[in-house]
Amino acid sequence: MAAISTPLIIALDYADLPSALAMADSLDPTRCRVKIGKELFTRTGPAAIDALHERGFEVFLDLKFHDIPNTAAAAVEAAADRGVWMTNVHAGGGRRMMEACAARLAEKRHATRLIAVTVLTSLSDDELGEIGVVGSAAEQVERLAMLAQQSGMHGVVCSAKESTRLRERCGDAFLKVTPGIRPADADGGDQRRIMTPEGAMAAGSTHLVVGRAVTRAAIPMEALTAIERAIA
Numbered sequence: 001m002a003a004i005s006t007p008l009i010i011a012l013d014y015a016d017l018p019s020a021l022a023m024a025d026s027l028d029p030t031r032c033r034v035k036i037g038k039e040l041f042t043r044t045g046p047a048a049i050d051a052l053h054e055r056g057f058e059v060f061l062d063l064k065f066h067d068i069p070n071t072a073a074a075a076v077e078a079a080a081d082r083g084v085w086m087t088n089v090h091a092g093g094g095r096r097m098m099e100a101c102a103a104r105l106a107e108k109r110h111a112t113r114l115i116a117v118t119v120l121t122s123l124s125d126d127e128l129g130e131i132g133v134v135g136s137a138a139e140q141v142e143r144l145a146m147l148a149q150q151s152g153m154h155g156v157v158c159s160a161k162e163s164t165r166l167r168e169r170c171g172d173a174f175l176k177v178t179p180g181i182r183p184a185d186a187d188g189g190d191q192r193r194i195m196t197p198e199g200a201m202a203a204g205s206t207h208l209v210v211g212r213a214v215t216r217a218a219i220p221m222e223a224l225t226a227i228e229r230a231i232a
Contacts, residue, residue, distance in 0.1 A: 004029070004030055004031075004033070004058060006031055006032055006033065007201065007205070007206060007207045007208050007231065008031070008032040008033070008207075008208055008210060008224065008227065008228070009032065009033045009034065009035050009060050009177070009207055009208065009209045009210070010023075010027060010032050010033070010034050010035065010210055010211070010214050010215065010220075010224070011034075011035045011037065011062075011179075011209055011210065011211035011215070012024065012034050012035060012036060012037075012040060012048075012052075012215070013037055013039070013040070013211055013215070014039075014040055015039055015040070015043060016040075016043060016044070017040070017043075017044040017047060017048055017051065020036075020040055020044075020048060020052075021051055021052075021055075023215055023220065024051075024052055024055055024057060025055070026219075026220045026221065027057075027214075027220060027221060027224065028221060028224075029055060029056035029057040029058075030056075031224065031228070032224060033057060033058045033059070033060055033085060033086075034052055034057045034058075034059060034060070035059075035060040035061075035062050035209060036048050036049065036052070036059060036060070036061050036062065037062045037063075038062070038063060038064075041061070041063060046082055049061065049082045049083070049084060050082075053083060058085035058086075059083075059084045059085055059086075060084070060085060060086040060087070060088075060177075060209075061079050061082070061084040061086070061087040061088075062087075062088060063075075063079070063087065063088070064088055064089065064090050064117050065087075065088070065089045065090070065093075065101075066089060066090035066092065066093045066097075067093065067097070068097070069093075069096045069097045069099075069100035069101075070100065072089055072093060072097050072100065072101055073097075073100040073101045073103070073104040074104075076089065076101040076104060076105060076112075076114060077104045077105070077108060077110070079112065080105055080108065080110035080112040081108075081110075084112055085112065085113060086112065086113040086114070086115060086177075087112060087113075087114060087115075088114070088115045088116060088117055088157060089101055089114070089115075089116055089117070089153075090116065090117045091116035091117060091118055091144035091145070091147060091148045091153075091156065092117075092144070094147075095147060095150070095151050098116060098147075098148060098151035098152065098153055099151045099152055101114060101152075102114060102151060102152030102153065103152070106152075113154045113155070113175065114152075114153055114154050115148075115153055115154055115155040115156055115157055115175055115177055116144065116145075116148035116151075116153045116155075116156050116157070117156070117157045118140070118141040118144040118145055118148070118156050118157060118158050118162075119137050119140050119141050119144070119158075119159075121159045121178075121179050121180035123137060124137070125137050128140060137159075137162075138161065138162050138165065141156075141158050141159070141162040141166070142162065142165055142166065142169060144156070145158065145162075145166050145169070145170060145174075146169060146170070149170050149174055154174070154175050155174050155175020155176060155177060155206070156174075156175070156176060156177070157177045157178075157179065158176055158177070158178060158205075159178060159179075159180055159195070160178045160180070160181070160195035160199060160200035160203045160204075160205050161195060161203070163176045163178060163200065163203040163204035163205045164203045164204045166204065167204035172204075172206075175206050175207060176204055176205045176206050176207070177205070177206065177207040177209065178195075178200050178205040178207065178208055178209065179209040179211075180195065180209075181195065181196070181197055181200055181208045181209060181210050181213070182195075182196065182213060183196060183197065183213050183226070183227065183230070196230070197210070197227045197230050197231050198230045198231050201231045208227075208231075210224075210227060213227070214227070
């Protein structure tokens with residue numbers, strides 16, 4: 001599969017494989033990548049990855065591994081063995097876990113991009129305080145992003161509201177994958193730290209994870225084209 005150049009990742013957040021593939025079949029694999037999350041993967045397993053690869057898509061396997069170092073590294077290796085373009089771990093697993101995962105990919109010479117989740121975009125400052133995090137979401141994101149970079153990650157998942165600071169601290173090449181992307185006229189849903197596609201790219205995000213704005217559109221490729229125009 002030839003590599004593509006696009007910042008857009010469409011979230012296939014469906015409960016069954018036929019629904020996910022029906023959406024994939026309405027998209028152009030040369031103009032976007034797709035994301036498989038926990039529900040779809042738990043219900044369908046690697047069959048979802050294989051079916052999307054057969055359709056020409058590069059896949060972001062979004063399972064957010066978080067475990068002891070050896071177990072997390074084995075899971076990352078298993079994902080890379082399936083040929084996924086990108087997968088992720090929780091930065092909260094710590095330096096040794098992230099280093100073990102990065103080392104396993106290097107040892108096996110996998111090209112899979114490995115990124116770390118910093119702070120979920122659904123969490124507010126108050127909610128972070130409830131779980132014992134001192135300081136703001138932005139401060140915690142920066143702390144974990146710096147640790148992730150030092151631990152060999154290719155980038156992080158972060159809100160667009162933190163992308164500018166992370167670009168300053170971690171550089172342009174460090175991937176900043178941003179969920180919570182909504183066009184200006186879209187409902188925010190359960191996300192808290194959201195931004196428009198053009199705002200996120202201007203802020204420093206390198207990749208945008210887009211869900212409902214495309215997958216619930218009457219004509220998904222028209223919605224995707226509108227986002228492409230907005231960020232051009």
